Amino acid sequence: MAGTIDVVEFELGGERYALDINLAREIVEMMPITPIPRAPAYISGVINLRGEITNIMNLNTLLGLPDKDVRENQKIIVLVPEAAKGNNVGIIVDDVSSVRQVAEADIEHIGAGISSEFSQFVKGIIKVSAEDAEKKRKDLIIWLDMEKVIADLGSGSKNNPGAGIVHESD
Template sequence: MAATIEVVEFELGGERYALDINLAREIVEMIPITPIPRAPPFISGVINLRGEITNIMNLNTLLGLPDKEVRENQKIIVLVPEAAKGNNIGIIVDDVSSVRQVPETDIENIGAGISSEFSQFVKGIIKVSGDEAEKKGKDLIIWLDMEKVLTDLGNRSKGSPGTGIVHEAD
């Protein structure tokens, strides 16, 4: 029997994406975000989530995807602090579809011949079959490596005047 992977499936710019379930702390409805002056474009701002300051990132901008208009069902996926080196980080997505168990046999790796700045952040492509693929009209889900995305973000910001990420006081 093939092993399964659990992921949170979400939508971004009309496409289907997923991230590892163990990286998601919670999913919250969109709430007002306080902008941070001079923050990088991928930082939308901060929110006060039950007394914790949480940095909010625009995943479209972070991944270099076209930024669509604000949608009605937008959500924030709050990541576990361990995924972001102890920081409280949330990512804006258009909608969260489901938590799904994916058999490893339904996951394809991106070919080594395909190179782009984006492909290094993709763990694999999840193939969806049957009625669900027909209903949504899309049969592939891009499985993001959010830990790599956040690590790359940290590496890019070294030596620059700041990432815009707000650290809570100890």
């Protein structure tokens, strides 16, 4: 019997993406973000989310995608602290489409032959059912490995990119 995987589907720059549902703590409406001076470009700032300081990252910048103007339906997906080494982190997305259950048979894993800086952060490509594709939506969803994306920040690969993250103990 083939298993299923639960993901949160969201949009960035007109493309469809997903992340593991167990990494998402909650989804909140966009709110004012306080910028952090001298933070890396991918750190939009911090918010006070029910008494907790939460770092907000711009996923477009983080993934090297073109950053567009603020969109009306933007949301913040707040990740579980375990996904971000114990830190409170949220990512800005254009919109959250749905929570989706995906059959493992509908996931195409990227082969070793396809290599780019971005592909190391992709768990696979989700093929969408025919009725969804008939709604004139793109029929592929890029399944991101958010744990790898966040872990890469701490590697210091981009002039100490973890420098902008505010820790609760600070």
